[in-house]
Amino acid sequence: MQTAALYDTLNSVTAIPVVPFRGGAIDLDGHRRNIRYLMENNHLDGNRKRVIGIAGTSLIHHFSFEDQMRVIEATGEEMGGAGFLMSGIVPNPISQAEELVRGQSSLPRPPDVYLIMPLTGVADHEATYDDYMAFAEGLGDACGARFLLYMRSVDYVNPIIRLVKDSPHIVGVKVGTSEDEVAPLIEGIGDEGIVMWGIGDRSTRAAELGARGHTSGIAVVAARAADEINNAQRRGDFAESARVEACISDLEHLRFMNGRQFNYSAVIEAMIIGGWEDVAAGEGGPFNPRVPRDIATRVADAVEPLRAYH
Numbered sequence: 191m192q193t194a195a196l197y198d199t200l201n202s203v204t205a206i207p208v209v210p211f212r213g214g215a216i217d218l219d220g221h222r223r224n225i226r227y228l229m230e231n232n233h234l235d236g237n238r239k240r241v242i243g244i245a246g247t248s249l250i251h252h253f254s255f256e257d258q259m260r261v262i263e264a265t266g267e268e269m270g271g272a273g274f275l276m277s278g279i280v281p282n283p284i285s286q287a288e289e290l291v292r293g294q295s296s297l298p299r300p301p302d303v304y305l306i307m308p309l310t311g312v313a314d315h316e317a318t319y320d321d322y323m324a325f326a327e328g329l330g331d332a333c334g335a336r337f338l339l340y341m342r343s344v345d346y347v348n349p350i351i352r353l354v355k356d357s358p359h360i361v362g363v364k365v366g367t368s369e370d371e372v373a374p375l376i377e378g379i380g381d382e383g384i385v386m387w388g389i390g391d392r393s394t395r396a397a398e399l400g401a402r403g404h405t406s407g408i409a410v411v412a413a414r415a416a417d418e419i420n421n422a423q424r425r426g427d428f429a430e431s432a433r434v435e436a437c438i439s440d441l442e443h444l445r446f447m448n449g450r451q452f453n454y455s456a457v458i459e460a461m462i463i464g465g466w467e468d469v470a471a472g473e474g475g476p477f478n479p480r481v482p483r484d485i486a487t488r489v490a491d492a493v494e495p496l497r498a499y500h
Contacts, residue, residue, distance in 0.1 A: 191302070196336070196361060197384045199274050200303075201402040201424065202234060203416045204241045204386070205409035208457050209248045209261060210472025216257055218264055220470030224410050225268040227468045231500075233417035235424070242269060245278030245305050245340075247407040247454055252476040255286060259293055266299030276338070277301035282310055284321065288329060295333035304335055305364065308342040315345040322353055322360075330359030340388060341375075342366040351378035364388035365401065372399040390446065391416050391438050394431040397423040407453065408441055410469055411460045412499035437499065440492035444485065452485060454478040459489040466500055 191199070205228050210220040225242065232240045244250060244265055250258060262277050269275055277294055281287045287306075294301055306325075309318065322339070329335045337360045339350050344367055353360050355378075362384035365371055375385045376399075386403045387396035393404035404423075406416040415438050422430035444456045455478045461471035463486070474480045481489065 193361070196303075197402070199239060199241065200338070200362070200384050200386060201420075202238060202241050203409060203420045204243045204276060204403065204405045205413070205416065206243045206245050206247045206405055206407050207410040208407070208454055208461075208471075209244070209250075209475070210458075210470045211249075211475040212472050214476070216253070216261065217470060217472050218260060220472055221261060222264055222268050223468065223470045225265055228409060228413060229269060229273055230468075231413040233414045233421075235421045240269075240273040241276060241403075242273055243276035243278060243305060243405065245276070245405075246307065247457070248278070249454060249475045249478065250278050250307075251280060255290065258290060259297075262294050262301060263297050263299075266297060266301070270299065274303075275299070275301045276303050276305050278305045278307050278340075280307045280310075281325070284325065288325065291329045291335055292333060295329075295335055302336075303338055303361065305338045305340055307340050308366070315343070316349055318346065319349040319352055322349075323357055326353070326357045326359040330357070335359065336361050338362050338364055338384075338386070340364045340366055341371070344371060347371060347374060347378070351375065354379045354383035362386060364405065365396070369396050369399060372396050372401050376400045390442050391419055392435055392442050393419065394423070394428055394435050397431065398428050407445060408438060408457055408460070408496075411441070411457060411464065411493070412438060412496040415496060415499035418499075437495045441489065441496065444488055444492060452481055455481045456485070456489055459486050460493050460496070463490050463493050464497065464500060 207224045210217040364386045366388040387393045387401040409416040
């Protein structure tokens with residue numbers, strides 16, 4: 191895909207579905223059902239491809255190497271050529287990240303882009319430039335891979351700008367910090383990469399500031415809401431974007447409260463309360479059990495305005 195077409199494809203909703211767990215193990219059949227729901231309920235205008243990302247809200251930090259390969263392979267099989275696949279890669283350790291990219295690039299239906307997740311542990315934020323550059327250059331040349339960087343700390347603004355400008359294999363940044371970083375990233379990167387909003391569907395203000403596209407952890411609950419927000423933003427109708435955003439705001443608030451405590455589990459609860467048979471919620475995942483009763487009551491209230499958008 192040529193660079194301009196790639197930027198336009200990413201100027202969309204990146205739907206990040208929760209991966210369901212049963213008995214402490216990934217429910218791969220349930221995951222396939224969630225991917226089919228997203229693919230079959232594409233309300234993006236202009237016959238645009240659905241973008242699906244397997245990343246943080248999918249709990250990839252709790253996947254084994256083998257499970258991540260299985261999930262990406264199953265996702266690609268369900269999507270085929272009708273969608274655009276983003277694979278989240280945790281760069282800890284970097285050697286395993288390289289192996290994952292090489293392995294996934296060899297699948298019959300490989301990812302279209304790799305989202306490099308935030309580093310955990312000790313790191314010199316300025317020195318990450320060298321290691322990420324070597325990572326991207328090696329795998330870009332060997333596998334034809336392209337990368338999007340996920341920024342969760344303002345300390346990484348400068349090295350990320352340099353990486354996007356200097357590497358033809360790094361196509362942009364997903365902003366996971368605050369709206370304050372949108373303008374500096376856009377100014378620094380210019381036309382050499384995409385700046386995407388990465389903190390859910392409450393994205394209207396970021397779009398007004400110039401961010402293109404956003405990630406959605408609730409698309410598996412209300413695909414049409416996420417799509418209509420992006421449709422409105424692409425045509426510059428921020429009032430309509432804000433109107434639809436208001437419908438999803440209560441569920442988004444619950445997901446991101448207390449440092450994203452219920453980012454995964456509030457979506458699971460919404461799927462269970464919704465009672466929809468075309469998606470699979472599972473039983474809760476590692477470190478992410480079902481929400482407490484008082485939160486479940488609030489989730490139930492938040493789901494009601496979303497039923498029309500499922």
